[in-house]
Amino acid sequence: MYLTRQLRQLPRSRLTRHIASGNGPHYTTAAPQPAAEHIEIPKRIERSPTDLLQALASTVGRDPTAPHYKYHDDPFLIPMSNITKRTYALSKEAGRKAANWIKEEHRELFMHQEAQPPIEKFAPSMVYTEESEVDASSLQLLISQGELKDAVLVYNLLVQKGIEVSDALKQSLLELVCFYNNEEPLPEEYIEERWFMQNSRRRERHGKTWKDGELAEKLYAAIEPKTPQSYAALIRGMAKYLQCERAYALLQEANEKRIQLDTNTYNAIIQIVSFIKDTAEQRWQMCTSLLNQMAEQQLKPNLGTLNAVLECISTFGNFKLARSSALKVLPEFKQLGIVPSLGSYYYLLIIFCRERAPVSHVIIDILNDIGGKEFKVEHPKDTYFFATAMDVCRNHLHDKALAKRVDELLHTGNNYDLIGDSFKEGIYYRNYLALLCQTESIEDFMRTYDILVPNIYIPEPGIMEEILRAIEINGAVEHVPRIWSDMVIFDHTHRESLLLYVLRIMVDNRPNPELPSQQQLPKQCANVALDMYNKIEESAKRIKKVSFTGQMLGDILTLLVRGNSSFDKATEVFTYIDKQQHRIPGTPADSALFEYVEACILNKAPSQALMALQYAVENNMETTPLAKRIHEGFTLSEVHLAKLKSLVGEGFLTK
Amino acid sequence: MNFLKKVTTQVLPMAEAHLSLGNNSALHTSAVCCRVQSGRYRITVKRDRPLTYEMANPPHFIGHRKSWNSWNTSTLKDALRPSQTAIEDVFIRKFITGTWHALVCSEIIIKRQHNMIRIAAIIRQAISARKMYFLIGYTEELLSYWMQCPVTLEFQTVADKKDVVFKYI
Numbered sequence: 001m002y003l004t005r006q007l008r009q010l011p012r013s014r015l016t017r018h019i020a021s022g023n024g025p026h027y028t029t030a031a032p033q034p035a036a037e038h039i040e041i042p043k044r045i046e047r048s049p050t051d052l053l054q055a056l057a058s059t060v061g062r063d064p065t066a067p068h069y070k071y072h073d074d075p076f077l078i079p080m081s082n083i084t085k086r087t088y089a090l091s092k093e094a095g096r097k098a099a100n101w102i103k104e105e106h107r108e109l110f111m112h113q114e115a116q117p118p119i120e121k122f123a124p125s126m127v128y129t130e131e132s133e134v135d136a137s138s139l140q141l142l143i144s145q146g147e148l149k150d151a152v153l154v155y156n157l158l159v160q161k162g163i164e165v166s167d168a169l170k171q172s173l174l175e176l177v178c179f180y181n182n183e184e185p186l187p188e189e190y191i192e193e194r195w196f197m198q199n200s201r202r203r204e205r206h207g208k209t210w211k212d213g214e215l216a217e218k219l220y221a222a223i224e225p226k227t228p229q230s231y232a233a234l235i236r237g238m239a240k241y242l243q244c245e246r247a248y249a250l251l252q253e254a255n256e257k258r259i260q261l262d263t264n265t266y267n268a269i270i271q272i273v274s275f276i277k278d279t280a281e282q283r284w285q286m287c288t289s290l291l292n293q294m295a296e297q298q299l300k301p302n303l304g305t306l307n308a309v310l311e312c313i314s315t316f317g318n319f320k321l322a323r324s325s326a327l328k329v330l331p332e333f334k335q336l337g338i339v340p341s342l343g344s345y346y347y348l349l350i351i352f353c354r355e356r357a358p359v360s361h362v363i364i365d366i367l368n369d370i371g372g373k374e375f376k377v378e379h380p381k382d383t384y385f386f387a388t389a390m391d392v393c394r395n396h397l398h399d400k401a402l403a404k405r406v407d408e409l410l411h412t413g414n415n416y417d418l419i420g421d422s423f424k425e426g427i428y429y430r431n432y433l434a435l436l437c438q439t440e441s442i443e444d445f446m447r448t449y450d451i452l453v454p455n456i457y458i459p460e461p462g463i464m465e466e467i468l469r470a471i472e473i474n475g476a477v478e479h480v481p482r483i484w485s486d487m488v489i490f491d492h493t494h495r496e497s498l499l500l501y502v503l504r505i506m507v508d509n510r511p512n513p514e515l516p517s518q519q520q521l522p523k524q525c526a527n528v529a530l531d532m533y534n535k536i537e538e539s540a541k542r543i544k545k546v547s548f549t550g551q552m553l554g555d556i557l558t559l560l561v562r563g564n565s566s567f568d569k570a571t572e573v574f575t576y577i578d579k580q581q582h583r584i585p586g587t588p589a590d591s592a593l594f595e596y597v598e599a600c601i602l603n604k605a606p607s608q609a610l611m612a613l614q615y616a617v618e619n620n621m622e623t624t625p626l627a628k629r630i631h632e633g634f635t636l637s638e639v640h641l642a643k644l645k646s647l648v649g650e651g652f653l654t655k
Numbered sequence: 656m657n658f659l660k661k662v663t664t665q666v667l668p669m670a671e672a673h674l675s676l677g678n679n680s681a682l683h684t685s686a687v688c689c690r691v692q693s694g695r696y697r698i699t700v701k702r703d704r705p706l707t708y709e710m711a712n713p714p715h716f717i718g719h720r721k722s723w724n725s726w727n728t729s730t731l732k733d734a735l736r737p738s739q740t741a742i743e744d745v746f747i748r749k750f751i752t753g754t755w756h757a758l759v760c761s762e763i764i765i766k767r768q769h770n771m772i773r774i775a776a777i778i779r780q781a782i783s784a785r786k787m788y789f790l791i792g793y794t795e796e797l798l799s800y801w802m803q804c805p806v807t808l809e810f811q812t813v814a815d816k817k818d819v820v821f822k823y824i
Binding site: 075 | 780786790796799811
C-alpha cells in the first residue's frame, strides 16, 4: 500500500524537477521526501503451479474476430456454419480417440519412458483379465482412479479367489458403482463430445435407469453390519437414477433403524419428491416433513438442500403455491447463511416466470443481487441460469436493458464457464439476438451482430428471418447484401421463405440513387438477385431443392432491371420465365413486367418488350398499360406493330 | 578417372613411403562429394522439375535466404539428448508424410520449445476439412503418446500443389 502510493507520486515529482531545473538548482524544488524511508517487504504468497498461467490467461479474453482456438487457424479449416463447427470439433476428437485406440491396441510399442517424471496418461493403461494377479491394493488404486469397469472386474476376481475385501473398500466401490449406475462414464478428456452432446441427459430424466438387483445392491448386501455410509450411497444412487420408491423406502428403513443419515442423502430424496407425490400440496407436505426430519436429526442444510427444495417447488403446477412457498423458503435459508448459487436463481426464474402466470419481475431483483459478481460452479444446475435468464428477458419481459445486464454478467470474470454446452449457448444467443433485433435500432443491432456473428454464434434460419424482419421494418435495404452473403455462407439458401423475404425487402425498398450511401445499392441488389437465381438453378440437382415461383422470378427480374448494367441477364431470366411458364406456379407481379418493359425501351429492344406483352396476354394479366407503354416508347416497325395489334387487338390504338 | 591419375602422379613422391607397403588406397584423393551434391537438385532435360522455394535454395543459403528445418537447442554445448532429438525428428517427418499421404507439399519444420513440439508444414487441400481435422487430432495425439510431450500441428493449406512451386529446373 505504502509502496504503491510512492510509485504513483514518482512521475509527478520528476515532472516538477524537470520544469524547475531551468531556473535554479534542481534539488531545492524536488518533492519533499519523508525523512526515514521505510520499506515493508510483503510476505511471500504461496502460489500453485498454475497460478502464473492463470494470471496470463486472465489478460486475454475471447477474440470475436477469430474463430475459437480449438479450430485450426487456416482459412480452409475455419468452420463457417453451425454444422461444420460441430463436425470439425468432433472429427478432431475422433482422431484423438483413434490414436488412443492405437496406443491401447499396440501397447507393446508404447512402453518406453521419455518423460521425467513419467506421465501415466501417455502410457497404455493396465489391462485386467480373468488371469490377472490382483489383490486389494490394486482394487483400491482403480477405485481412486475412477476406473469403473476394471474395478468391478477386479472385485469379481477377488471374490472368486476368495480374497477378503475389507468393508471400507467395499464401501468405496459401492459409492463408485452408485455414482455411475455401473455404466462406464464418458472419459474426462473428451471435452468436445460433452460440449456438443445433444441434451440426451435431460431426456434420460424422465425414466428410471437404475439397475435393479445388480452389482450395487449385491455390494450393499455384502456389507454387514450396514453403516450409515452404505445406506447413504445406495439411497443417493437410486435417487440419482430415479428408482424413487425404493430410495424413499430405504430412507424410511434407515430412519426406523435410527441410522443417522447425512444432508446430501436427504437432498437426493427431496430432489425426487416430485416423482413420488403427484399433486403440489402433497409434494410440499412431503418436502416440509423431510426438512423437519433433517431438523430432528440436527442436520445442517446446505446449498444442495436449497436447490433441491426449489427444484421440488418448481414442479408445482399451481403457480400461486409455488411462488408463496419459494418466498417462504428463501428467507429461511438466508438466515442459515446459505448463499444461493446460479442454479438457485435458475429455479427461481422457472418458478416465477411461467407462460401461464402473471408477469413477474423477479429477474430484476436477482440481477440487482448478483450483478457484477463472479461465480464458480457449485451445483449441476448452475449452467442452466444464463440460457433461462435470456429466455425470460426475451419471451417473458421483452426487455432489452435487462438482456444487456444478463450479458454483462455473463462476461464478468470467468462466468462464461457457466454457459453450459453448445446447446445452451445457442439458446442464449438466439434469444439475445432475437430480442435485440426487435427492440434496437438497426444500426445498433448490426453492431452487435458484427461482434457475435459468425465466430461466436451463427444464426439459425428462424433468427435470420427475425433479422430480415427488422431490416424490413427499418427499410434498411443497405444491409441486405451483407446479410445475403452471410446467408450463403451459413447455408440458408435452400429456405424458400427466407429467399422470398430477401427479395421482398429489396423490391419494396427501392434505393435512392441520390443518397451517396445508396449509390452502389441497385447494382449490389442485382448481384444478390443474380446470385440467388444461380443458386436456385443449381439446387435443382440437389435433394433439398428450391423451386422457382412466378413471384420470386418476377422479383429477381425487377432487381436485375434496376441494376441498369444487367439488362442481358434480365432478358435471360425473362426468357426462362417465358419458356418454363407451365412449370412455374404463379406469375410475376404486374409491376415487374412493367419495369422490364421500361428497361426494354431504355435498351431499345422492342422484340423483348413484345415478348413480355405476349406473356402477359397468355397469362391473363393486365395488358393495356403495357401495350400503351410499348406503343409510346418505341417507334415500332411494321412487323412489330402487326404483332402488337394481334396481341391486344386494334381497339386500343384509337383510344 | 583421368584426373585421378594426374593427381596421383603429383602426390606420388610424397606418398611413396605409404604405398611401398603395397596398399594403394590408403590416401583418399577425390574431392568431397557431399558438399557439392546434398540439398541440391539436378536440372532436368525438359526443365520441368518443380521446386519449392526451400528446394530452390542450396544449403549454403540456410540462415540467409531460408531457414532451418529443425529448431532446438540440443546441439548447444552441454545440451541434452542430441542424438535422440535427431532420431525423433526423422520419425516425426516420416510419420507425418505417411499419415498425411501425398498431402504434404513443403518441408516439415519441427520447433521445440520447453517440453513442447510444434510442427509446421503446408498441406494440399485434397481431402475434406473434416478428414483433415480427424488427421490433426490423430497426429497430435499419437505423436504426443510417442514423444510424451504436448505436440501441436501448425499446418497451412494450399488449394493446389502448384501454389508452392517457386521455379522449374
